[in-house]
Amino acid sequence: MRIKVKIKRCDPTGRGGCEPYLQAYDVDVKEGMTILETLMWIKENLDGTLSFRRSCRSAICGSCALVVNGTPKLACKTQILREYEGAREVVLSPLSNFRVIKDLVVDLSPLWDKIGRIEPWLQPGSEPPEGGWIITKDEVERIDRESRCILCGICNSGCNSQEVDPEFIGPSAAAKVYRFVGDVREDGKRRRLERVSGPHGIWDCSRCVMCNEYCPKRVEPMTSIEKLRVEAIREGLVDNAGARHVEALVDSVNRVGRLDEAVYTFRSLGFLRSIGMIPLGIRLELHGKMPLPHIFPAIEGIEEVRELIRAVEEEE
Amino acid sequence: MVIHDIVVIGAGLAGMRAAIEAARAGLNVALVSKVHPVRSHSVAAQGGINAALKEDDSWEAHAFDTVKGSDYLADQDAVEILCKEAPENILELERMGAVFSRDERGRIAQRPFGALSYPRTCYAADRTGHTLVHVLYEQILRAGIWIYEEWMVVSLVVEDGICRGVICLNLATGRLHRLHSKAVILATGGYGRVFKHTTNALINTGDGMALALQAGARLMDMEFVQFHPTTLRRTGILITEGARGEGGYLLNREGERFMKRYAPEMMELASRDVVSRAEQTEIDEGRGVDGCVLLDIRHLGEKKINERLSQIRQLAIDFEGIDPVHDPIPVRPGAHYSMGGIEVDVWGETGIEGLYAAGECACVSVHGANRLGGNSLLETIVFGRRAGRRAAEYASSTELKPFPDVFLKEAAHEIALILNRDDGERASTIRHELSSTMNGCVGVFREEKGLKEALDRVRELRERYRKVCIDDKGDVFNTDLQNALELKNILLLAEAICLGALERRESRGAHYRKDYPKRDDENWLKHSLFCLKDGEIRIDYKDVTITRFPPKERRY
Ligand SMILES: Cc1cc2nc3c(=O)[nH]c(=O)nc-3n(C[C@H](O)[C@H](O)[C@H](O)COP(=O)(O)OP(=O)(O)OC[C@H]3O[C@@H](n4cnc5c(N)ncnc54)[C@H](O)[C@@H]3O)c2cc1C
Ligand code: FES
Numbered sequence: 103m104r105i106k107v108k109i110k111r112c113d114p115t116g117r118g119g120c121e122p123y124l125q126a127y128d129v130d131v132k133e134g135m136t137i138l139e140t141l142m143w144i145k146e147n148l149d150g151t152l153s154f155r156r157s158c159r160s161a162i163c164g165s166c167a168l169v170v171n172g173t174p175k176l177a178c179k180t181q182i183l184r185e186y187e188g189a190r191e192v193v194l195s196p197l198s199n200f201r202v203i204k205d206l207v208v209d210l211s212p213l214w215d216k217i218g219r220i221e222p223w224l225q226p227g228s229e230p231p232e233g234g235w236i237i238t239k240d241e242v243e244r245i246d247r248e249s250r251c252i253l254c255g256i257c258n259s260g261c262n263s264q265e266v267d268p269e270f271i272g273p274s275a276a277a278k279v280y281r282f283v284g285d286v287r288e289d290g291k292r293r294r295l296e297r298v299s300g301p302h303g304i305w306d307c308s309r310c311v312m313c314n315e316y317c318p319k320r321v322e323p324m325t326s327i328e329k330l331r332v333e334a335i336r337e338g339l340v341d342n343a344g345a346r347h348v349e350a351l352v353d354s355v356n357r358v359g360r361l362d363e364a365v366y367t368f369r370s371l372g373f374l375r376s377i378g379m380i381p382l383g384i385r386l387e388l389h390g391k392m393p394l395p396h397i398f399p400a401i402e403g404i405e406e407v408r409e410l411i412r413a414v415e416e417e418e
Numbered sequence: 419m420v421i422h423d424i425v426v427i428g429a430g431l432a433g434m435r436a437a438i439e440a441a442r443a444g445l446n447v448a449l450v451s452k453v454h455p456v457r458s459h460s461v462a463a464q465g466g467i468n469a470a471l472k473e474d475d476s477w478e479a480h481a482f483d484t485v486k487g488s489d490y491l492a493d494q495d496a497v498e499i500l501c502k503e504a505p506e507n508i509l510e511l512e513r514m515g516a517v518f519s520r521d522e523r524g525r526i527a528q529r530p531f532g533a534l535s536y537p538r539t540c541y542a543a544d545r546t547g548h549t550l551v552h553v554l555y556e557q558i559l560r561a562g563i564w565i566y567e568e569w570m571v572v573s574l575v576v577e578d579g580i581c582r583g584v585i586c587l588n589l590a591t592g593r594l595h596r597l598h599s600k601a602v603i604l605a606t607g608g609y610g611r612v613f614k615h616t617t618n619a620l621i622n623t624g625d626g627m628a629l630a631l632q633a634g635a636r637l638m639d640m641e642f643v644q645f646h647p648t649t650l651r652r653t654g655i656l657i658t659e660g661a662r663g664e665g666g667y668l669l670n671r672e673g674e675r676f677m678k679r680y681a682p683e684m685m686e687l688a689s690r691d692v693v694s695r696a697e698q699t700e701i702d703e704g705r706g707v708d709g710c711v712l713l714d715i716r717h718l719g720e721k722k723i724n725e726r727l728s729q730i731r732q733l734a735i736d737f738e739g740i741d742p743v744h745d746p747i748p749v750r751p752g753a754h755y756s757m758g759g760i761e762v763d764v765w766g767e768t769g770i771e772g773l774y775a776a777g778e779c780a781c782v783s784v785h786g787a788n789r790l791g792g793n794s795l796l797e798t799i800v801f802g803r804r805a806g807r808r809a810a811e812y813a814s815s816t817e818l819k820p821f822p823d824v825f826l827k828e829a830a831h832e833i834a835l836i837l838n839r840d841d842g843e844r845a846s847t848i849r850h851e852l853s854s855t856m857n858g859c860v861g862v863f864r865e866e867k868g869l870k871e872a873l874d875r876v877r878e879l880r881e882r883y884r885k886v887c888i889d890d891k892g893d894v895f896n897t898d899l900q901n902a903l904e905l906k907n908i909l910l911l912a913e914a915i916c917l918g919a920l921e922r923r924e925s926r927g928a929h930y931r932k933d934y935p936k937r938d939d940e941n942w943l944k945h946s947l948f949c950l951k952d953g954e955i956r957i958d959y960k961d962v963t964i965t966r967f968p969p970k971e972r973r974y
Contacts, residue, residue, distance in 0.1 A: 113892060113894070114894050115892045115893050115894050134652060134737075134738075134739065136737075145846075145897075145898070146844070146846035147846075149889060150844070150888050150889030150890050150898040151889045151890040151892070151898065153890075153894075153895045153896070153897050154897070155453075155457075156620055157453050157457045157458075157459070157619045157620060157621050158457070158459065158461065158462045158619045158620075159619070159620055159653070159655070160462060160653075160655045160656075160733060160737070161732075161733070161736065162461055162462050162545070162548055162729075163453075163456065163457040163458075163459075163461050163462065163619065164456060164457060165453065165454075165457045179736050203590060203894060203895055204892075204894045204895040205895075207895045210454075214454075217559075218559055221560075222556045222559060223514075223515055223556040223557060223559065223560045224514065224515030224556075226513070229513075230509070230512065230513060233471075233509075233525070234471075234508075234509050234512055234525065234526055235512060236523070236524035236525060237517065237520055237524050238520065238524045239519075239520050239522075239524075242517055242519065242520055245517070246543075249517070249542075249549065249552075250545070250548075251552075252456070252461075252548070253456055285515075285517070
């Protein structure tokens with residue numbers, strides 16, 4: 103079947119400078135053909151100037167990430183006909199949240215820097231016994247998902263928090279932190295948790311789930327971030343807005359059986375920063391987003407809710 | 419010009435291991451790679467890495483299996499080192515952070531692999547290479563080793579028999595750079611892309627071997643190319659030997675486990691050359707299915723498949739549209755591994771002062787005529803480390819030699835010629851013709867007529883390459899140019915492969931001549947050597963080192 107493949111291009115040295123433009127190519131596609139094979143076909147037969155990265159062509163090296171019809175994916179793992187069937191067109195563009203170098207090639211150095219900054223190496227407390235460490239299957243399993251990461255940048259490209267805060271640790275580096283925090287041999291767990299509990303850390307994740315959705319290796323970085331949050335609170339690292347937010351939430355539900363926004367804000371942000379939120383509160387009020395009453399009575403059946411919370415706490 | 423004590427070319431397992439070792443000696447080490455380190459081909463290794471870890475296994479048994487697997491062409495002194503040093507190297511990888519899969523008692527689990535007399539293959543599920551590459555990359559960051567990422571080496575600077583550094587193309591800018599060093603370690607991997615149907619990454623174009631040959635080093639045993647028995651029909655993507663190690667069957671169209679006719683004892687786990695030939699025979703004699711045989715792992719059950727072979731399952735679904743839990747996977751042999759490479763001793767020394775090589779681009783030789791699964795990752799680690807150590811010793815005891823200017827000029831001239839040529843032949847046309855020829859005539863089965871044809875064709879293509887022409891004339895990320903430069907390398911290596919295969923009038927390991935179907939120890943128990951004289955490849959031979967295992971007939 104002959105289809106049009108549109109590619110968002112940009113050549114810093116060629117015509118138009120860095121101004122991106124869409125170029126369409128007619129391609130005969132066959133069942134089973136991947137986006138990467140399509141790109142290679144275009145490059146070999148129609149236009150050698152098209153640039154993209156590729157290496158393993160089997161979804162393990164992380165080179166070929168790009169955006170297909172608005173969704174970040176691995177080119178080598180994505181069948182072009184499936185994409186075409188849904189949207190009746192195929193538009194390929196470079197990963198978002200990164201600077202474009204040329205065509206589909208982006209500058210991933212912010213990703214490498216973030217990985218580098220977390221001290222991404224095991225810091226064991228002691229030497230293993232002769233013959234090696236004894237590690238149970240369950241302990242291996244605990245970091246199995248994080249160990250699958252191929253550092254392709256797809257999660258960073260889809261990440262809403264990274265979009266508004268380029269300094270945000272980002273899903274891939276956070277998953278990597280958990281890879282060490284969850285390792286039974288690791289000794290630097292607390293220090294790692296302290297670091298990611300600070301600004302631009304795990305509490306800045308907006309839990310939009312995009313990284314979990316898009317990850318081609320099912321690493322589920324957002325789940326790693328949640329695991330880090332749990333570990334951080336367990337370690338008593340609660341002196342930050344994120345952790346206080348969680349505590350306030352539990353507290354609110356425990357008290358009245360629902361979210362008490364006003365008290366919740368005070369607890370999370372502290373007195374001074376909460377005062378700064380008053381204009382926002384007023385605007386919310388004007389838009390009818392803060393229904394009365396502002397002070398909640400406990401819901402019916404609150405005892406049951408409290409019972410549930412107690413049960414969960416005991417289980418932990 | 420930038421100066422380092424040691425420049426390591428290639429950031430796969432061998433290169434990274436070498437760099438870590440050299441940096442431990444306190445030297446200024448840089449790593450150059452045409453892709454980011456974790457994009458290197460090593461990351462795709464699935465099945466595992468061999469070491470005699472258990473009390474009832476021994477390095478001698480491992481060495482014997484390796485030598486037998488090599489069809490007695492491996493140098494036994496090197497094999498002894500490989501097998502003796504294996505356990506310590508595996509444990510060190512765990513100290514660095516790797517986690518291998520465990521057995522019930524929490525120790526490192528080991529699975530059976532082809533042609534092993536003991537289940538000796540350590541693995542991290544079916545992504546062993548991925549685990550190890552990421553761990554070594556972590557150690558590179560920890561050691562603060564400088565990485566020139568997406569820099570392609572285009573020539574080695576060798577004058578008066580001494581290596582002084584390299585010339586690189588920075589892909590992001592298109593600029594050429596000189597890296598001046600006391601020692602250079604080549605760890606550029608294999609040349610799978612010489613063939614059309616291959617398990618290898620698209621970047622595996624044997625650059626380091628071609629550069630070394632041009633710089634005056636010798637290549638060895640180039641005719642020995644491993645064809646892996648289980649690669650996906652359309653793409654050549656690998657299905658690990660681990661699938662058979664875990665109990666998978668190979669079936670022909672009649673549903674027969676045909677290996678019983680070829681290797682009654684080891685069956686599916688006979689050595690790779692034996693299984694590939696058996697498959698090809700079944701296919702050629704009409705008992706295949708659509709040019710393939712079937713790999714059946716259904717009887718392992720979904721749970722075990724998910725636990726031990728989850729990536730394989732996903733690959734078969736994504737790239738062949740088949741879920742191996744429910745259907746057998748069509749597979750066929752595909753070019754997989756370069757047994758040959760740059761001739762080195764057990765310390766990675768190439769014969770050119772200051773130039774070392776390790777990993778798949780080197781030929782020590784520990785694999786001889788046929789490599790055992792799980793021995794290549796081991797080789798990258800063991801010999802990467804040794805090359806790093808020896809290069810560090812050398813660099814610590816020598817002065818920096820002057821860096822002649824002409825190398826940069828020559829490289830710039832060559833690239834300008836390609837960029838400025840407006841009409842000529844596309845690199846992709848030449849590459850397709852080359853890889854189809856190699857698959858057709860220099861594959862699992864070979865004979866004189868086809869080999870001669872292939873050699874003539876390769877020489878013709880090398881001639882045509884002089885007029886190669888590309889579309890992209892830009893500086894920034896010009897992958898068109900990169901592909902053309904790589905093509906030059908695979909053309910040169912293809913010629914060496916054809917020559918070696920044509921000359922070797924016997925069948926040994928992966929090299930099978932229909933016209934000379936027997937192994938001939940009297941005339942051919944020797945390594946072939948290739949060097950470049952006046953632009954032409956010359957062949958020579960040298961003896962095999964035999965220490966404890968005298969050649970015997972090989973049966974599985
Ligand atoms: C699919 C697959 C699965 C495998 N599974 C196993 C297994 O289970 N067990 C096993 O033992 N073996 C396995 N092998 C073999 C093994 O993976 C390889 O032999 C080994 O990884 C090679 O490592 P290396 O470090 O020598 O080279 P590579 O990992 O190939 O690295 C080469 C490096 O050199 C760089 N480079 C190349 N040319 C240039 C240049 N011109 N300039 C700059 N840099 C350059 C590349 O960027 C790369 O960083 C497998 C092979 C394949 C194809
Ligand atoms: S090419 Fe390696 S992940 Fe796609």
